[in-house]
Amino acid sequence: MVAFYGTELSSRLMLGTAQYPSPAVLAEAFRRSGAGIATLSLRREAGGDQAGADFWALVRDLGVRVLPNTAGCHSAREAVTTAQMARELFGTPWIKLEVIGHADTLQPDPFALVEAARILTDDGFQVFPYTTEDVVLADRLLAAGCEVLMPWGAPIGTGLGLTNIYGLRTLRAQFPDVPMVVDAGLGLPSQAAMAMEMGFDAVLLNTAVARAGDPAAMAEGFAKAVAAGRLAHEADPMEPRDMAAPSTPVIGRAFL
């Protein structure tokens, strides 16, 4: 079991809800993956008069916990307003905080992120910040009241996997007790497995599943990889070494 802000979840896979061929395919992907959390964007869909309500109802019907996000927000103020709307709509203090700093790569704006995180936690939100692997930024986010971190694997939608393994390892090692979710940039189940083997608590992805030829099959593939990676982490893997290590002595040869 993994816990975020005191809420225990049996699945360590979170899925986004954008870009699927249809809501029916989205529902099938959730069913086959057993994902425990659905993220949902509001900024663009809300419109003038809660015009996105039909789709939100479909996401609620998935029967999983909804984690609204502030995707598409480019300033702290925009993100705070969107978070407040999300809390009203979904009756949850949870918010995945995204503040985009670079329109092309959708890289987070670290300064606005910390600012928005502080405002939101002061207001009673439980913030899941979408961040980079930067350790100093992580420290500031924790100081701002975040109790979960969501470092990226690679920029959103790239499917490049874990592009800075050293950075992610460092982050994990620096804050061993903070629940961390690798969010964004994963393209293949093997990359999700690797994140789990490294000791991250969960992964969140969207494009890799939604844009696969068979999203439901890909979702199931990710679920299995996440479970495998977690098992490996819990099993305390062997340390790699440079030469073969015979498990029984080789008679008559010099031991190295």
Add this chain to the structure above:
Amino acid sequence: MTGPVTVTGAGVAGLCVATELAARGVSVTLRDRAARPGPHGCSWWAGGMLAPFCEGETAEEPVVRLGREAAGWWARQGVPVIRNGTLVLALGRDRHEITRFARRTTGHRALDRDALARLEPDLAGRFDGALHFPDEAHITPRAALATLHDRLVDQGATLDASPAAPSGITVDCRGLEARDTLPDLRGVKGEMIVLHTPEVTLHRPVRLLHPRFPLYIVPRGDGVFMLGATQIESGERGRPTVRSVLELLTAAYALHPAFAEAAVLEIGTDARPAFPDNLPRIRRRGATIHVNGLFRHGFLLAPALARMTADLICDNKNPEVMDEDHGER
């Protein structure tokens, strides 16, 4: 002999159903709150691409199969159908998107730089390669709607703008307005822009693949181009947003920089009616037959749905897309 039928809603679905029924000798009354097809129906804002193979990238199998009826049907109604196919392109760093698109669709051939230049000289040198879907076509939606409407009038169909309750069989083609009785219908917002420039000539719809902002541009002739379309999970029917307009115009500019000096003739938006699997449905409830959920495939699928609806009414033949039947025999 089939009795008189009332069709409510004069968008693409209603007009096609009425046309198909009239062609089979049924007396048709077409009810719509406006006298002519207009901006109150989402087909007014459509692209008019008859591109079943391209749609197969994300749409389910019935869309590809049923959509193949569309071009012939529209031509038989006297609507000018331009059969120059569809061109699919991607900008430099998104080149791999072409490979993915090709893998998930059929009915295409690969074009190299020279073949693309021969097909669309104005795009010469701008793209390394493309996909051509030669068997696809396009029409001009507003003209096509007007053609169907005028032909129905000529054939003696009754047009009725009164809200009076009809008697006899009713085919409900009200699109998103029918949410009052079809709760699983939702709106998917789309925004479009119409541009004019004499500096660019294209002979066929062009789809520009981009991981975040897929765009198509349909030439309407005389330097007019329609850019479409966003796809947002929202039932909002007005209010095109700055972000959507930026995305559409940026993509057009990337396709050809001469669009920078094009005149913006129109910015439009509406919401498409869709069911959860984005496939259309026919539902019979008593004397009412619902034809709805055509999503982004109005002009592509309305002919097949009209045929099935007429088969149901005239020959009692069950449509393959009927998921609910509480009819009176």
